[in-house]
Amino acid sequence: MENIVNAVDSGEALARDIGAVVRIGAVPSMLKMICEETGMGFAAVARVTDATWTACAVLDKVGFGLKPGGQLQLHSTLCFESRAARLAIVIDDFTQSDKYRDHHTPQIYGLRSYISVPIVLPGGEYFGNLCAIDARPAAVSDPKIVRMFEVFANLIGMQLDSEQRQLSTESQLIRERETATLREQFIAVLGHDLRSPLSAVSATAELLSRRQTEPDIAAIGHRLKRSALRMARLIDDVMDFARGRMGSGMVIALNDELDLGVHLRAVVDELCMTYPSRVVDCAISVDGPARCDLARLQQLMSNLLANAFTHGSPEAPVVVRAAVDSGTLVLSVSNGGEPIPSQVLQRVFEPYWRPKTSAPGGGLGLGLYICKEIVEAHGGTLEVCSSINDGTCFTARVPLEAGKAL
Template identity: 45%
Template structure:
């Protein structure tokens, strides 16, 4: 099947996909008393039947074709005006026209089907070998109404088809992009780990102050890069359908895990004070690595956006039911409009130079909390901002 034939078949399918078409053709034949009615697709060089009602054995069925020059629809395509003939033999214009003579017609009506963008699709027509009283405002109005209705459905179907094609294309593009991100993030882990190991080895050696500072910068940078890679991979995994994966343990050493994160960030922010208070009376069922990732995102966020020279407070609590982790920093209130988008991917709000990021940290943190059956809430005032993780201490509790 050629591309042109495929396009015509799509037009035939589109017309027959309109449930009302057969009802329209039935109303047309019964109202006018004419035995044949059809919806035709008409182009400069083709006339093809899309839908038909034939009670006079004219012989056409959907997909059949007439030579375009032998039809009156060829003229309608050119001037976009209806043609209505009560009695061919008595009509001054069409009495000697080749089309009625060729097909044995005495009554004929055809109205153009115009799409919303002005394109001519074809015609709604009816014919009969006997005369019929159709050249009146009521019949012509009915045909125009039905032609407009068919055009409306065709426009709607075309719009749906375009939207579906666009959606498929966007989905394919998004999947390729996310697969690329996942592969890239995975391949970046090894060189980043190698740089981190070299930096750690250098810091264990007796070095000049300048070299030690450079090694410290390299170590701090790899820590940030690793966090970005983890967030990218988690985001790509979530979007590709895998979601945030967990490896739970019944009694994770949560306090040790969180203290390790605090120690790492104190190295990166030596000028800032991080005050931590723990009151863990119940073992927590969780994925310690994921909780560390979540906490690192929250604490880094507090250190980045909190007021310089002020303390960041970490309060950790657990009882028989809940585990709570609160990270509080001093500083300006988060604007209401930013609060609405904090936990959405790539939402960064207003950031100062040097504070830019991908805007995935809070989104990933919220997803980790959700995977644990918990939530992250935020409160912000002119004095302080507090992010609070709350989740059940036992697996399956909500």
């Protein structure tokens, strides 16, 4: 219990509570109305805990001498008793009160009239009291006066609760952003550090695959090359994702390319070697110069085709089409198999999202997200449609003369 009291009554906590009350713009008007309606000379909003009484907002017309941040001995106040009972205490004249005539509070502070109403937050937490005092009698027991105090106390409680929830939400968002930044920095560093051992694995795989006189060893080398290639793509996706999140998104380098179609076809041929059992119907008709980021468009083709191989039906061919229409590259990759449900169709472009049907180890769920970033960085669009009859088709439309160039 002592730790809780210390936490609540620490200077930092009290300063935060005072600030919260100060930020309620209506409080000064409430205190002014209280004094005008009751004829009393002092009104305040007090933070009352198990150990302290602290003024948060004050209207002092009689020179009582207490300012915001000022404190009174808790047991010298009637707010202590109000807090314990969670009830209002209303006294028109101490000298006429059978219960409070001899109480120490009026004797200490020279009071004749007093009213104090609890301020309780909507969740039940006791914050403090809305109170008024005077050295003269006052008709504060009038039901209209008591009701005014209760309404004001309730409004203050609701506003304090709203601010607490807002601050809690903002703090949580800040913590989540900090965590996300650290995670992405870690992923970027990890991806960078993996490249060196992966290069060694790729070199070893290449040497093994050349052992033509030892077919079993060569087959192991080819499998190792495929695994290394897949790991390299995963690292590239992770690095692109981390750079995009920690920077200003994906940035491309536009150059004039004379053989874009040839380079796209090379990507298809490479993946066909990795998936020799799959049938690919490929028609690429891209002639003439094109201003684009060649490496990124090859990555786009690679990711879309790998996605079709991974999630499409092995019995159905993968259809690849690429052509230029009025200065725009239209590239589509289609596969057969179970359609993507309409309610999750647009989620396929979210980072780290994978369908529930994905096999373990099938990837990080970044490939299609990277595709969308590449297309949008070129000023284009990437769309997906999926149905039982037509299968799933991703279509990218990429202007060949636009984009965020370096």
